[in-house]
Amino acid sequence: MARRRVVVVGAGIGGLTAGVALHRRGWDVTVCEQAAEPPVTGAGIGLAPNALRALLAVDVDVTRVTGSAVPDTMGVRRADGRWLTRTATADMAARYGRAPIAVPRPALTVALAAALPTGALRYGTAVSAVEESGGRPVVRTAAxxxxxxxxxxxxxGIHSPLRRAYFPAHPGLRYLGETAWRALVEAPDLSVRDMSETWGRGERFGVTPLTDGRFYLYATATVPADTRSEDPRAELRRRFGAWHDPIPALLDRVDRLDVADVLRHDLHELAAPLPRLHHGRIAWLGDAAHAMAPNLGQGGCQAVEDAVILAHLLPAGESGDGPDGVPEALAAYTAARRDRTDAVRVRARRVGRLGTVRHPLVVAVRDLVLRATPARLALRGMDDLFDGFRLPDRPVK
Structure with a gap:
């Protein structure tokens, strides 16, 4: 029996997960990626319990490739090192069934790509347009x-050409007022066991131990859009070199990197939710559908949820006579995902505002409130994120 065919545009985390999930459902999968090869450098990505649960739903255990080591604690600190809020990851594992992990993004890409059938993933294949022929989409490549x-x-991705083409009246992206730097460093001698984000006045610095023993570092600052420095390593040293340990020692490792290995991006979010997450037989997911601030670490996690739920709602890959149920499945996908992802987008922006306040009095009040919040209440506040992944009922044919 013939199989239904899907073309996935983009081989990021969401696109690869969609390819794997639909392959598991019996679809004939092609993933087109304009980059010439898989990423070999880049940043880390956090996988919260909701994303890990979603991946397991399509039989993907990324820890087999990336490792499963987790930090002892997670929390927020002041620039002098004092903890404002702190939670043991053992408590998170007890509450959600598993603790969050952070993995190198290239390693996660490898794990997902390995779950695709041979020949399904095509690097160096840019998509120029999606047209319709006989009621079915036709993907045209630049070649x-x-x-x-x-x-x-x-x-x-965040600048999705397909989103702009099919939702031309949408306002698009909005600059969040912050730029971000990201880097991966080796620092086995530091023995850092905490995943922390330090908040100053309009600046933040994150330290995340990865499952392979390296550290994912990220920093943000409130600056005008398109602000650039000649050497991002020197810029990080100037802004954060006097902050608490182990930040100065980690910046020593950043100084040893090539300039190109320190990534810098202005932070944007989608200015408004899309009216729907599908159009005809096209479905949007991840940053293309609901680009959000990185403050909750949920951008990639929500993309994984999108992909798994989309594949779950779609009919199995074997084609037959009569209507195939794809339009009904895409409508159900929009209903299942649009409100949840937009709520996460809004919440991520609000959390980011707390981290970017600059007035000393407002900073003092913010820090006082964080310190006064019991850890159990802070953890409970993550329930809707970490425990929110559910497979919805499939539409009735």
């Missing part, structure tokens, strides 16, 4: 290729 499909998954 002149043509890929007919029963479904297209638009996982083409």
């Amino acid at each position: 002149g290729g043509e890929l007919p499909a029963d479904l297209v998954v638009a996982a083409d």
Whole structure:
């Protein structure tokens, strides 16, 4: 029996997860990625319990490739090192069934790509347009290729050309007022066992131990859009070099990196929710559908949820006579995901505002409130995120 065909545009975390999940459902999968090769450098990505649970739902255990080591605690600190809030990861594991982990993004890409069938993932294949022919989408590539499909998954990132093409009246992206730096460093001698984010006045610095023993570092500052420095390493040293240990020692490692290994991006979010997450036989997911601030560590996690739920709602890959149920499944996908992802987007922006306040009095009040919040209440406040992944009922044919 013939199989239904899906073309996934973009081989980021969401796109690869969608490819794997639909392959598990019996679809004939092609993943098109414009980059010439998989990423070999980059940043880390946090996988919260909701994302780990979603991946396991499609039989992907990333820890087999990335490792499963977790930090002892997670929390927020002041620039002098004092903890404002702190939670043991053992308590998180007890509450949610598993603790969050942070993995190198290239390692996660490898783990997901390995779960695809041979030949499904095509690097160096840019998509130029998606057109319709006979009621089905046709994906056209920049090299002149043509890929007919029963479904297209638009996982083409925060600047999604497909989103702009099919939702031209949408306001698009909004600058959040912050720029971010990211880097991976080796520092086995420091024995850092905490995942922390330090809040200053309009600046933040995050230290995340990865499952492979390295550290994912990120920092943000409130600056005008498109602000650039000649050497991001020197900029990080100037802004954060006097902050608490182990930040200065970690910056020593950053100084040893090539300039190109310190990533810098202005932070944006989608200015408003999309009216729906599908159009015809195209479905959007991840940053293409609901780009959000990174403050909750949920951008990639929500992309994973999107992909798994989309595949769950779609019919199995074996095609037959009569209507195939794809339009009904895409409507159910929008109903299942649009409100949840937009609520996470709004919450991420609000949390970011707490980290970017600059007035000394407001900073003092913020820090006091954080210190006064019991750890159990702070943990309970994550229930809707970490325990929020559910597979919805499939639409009735």
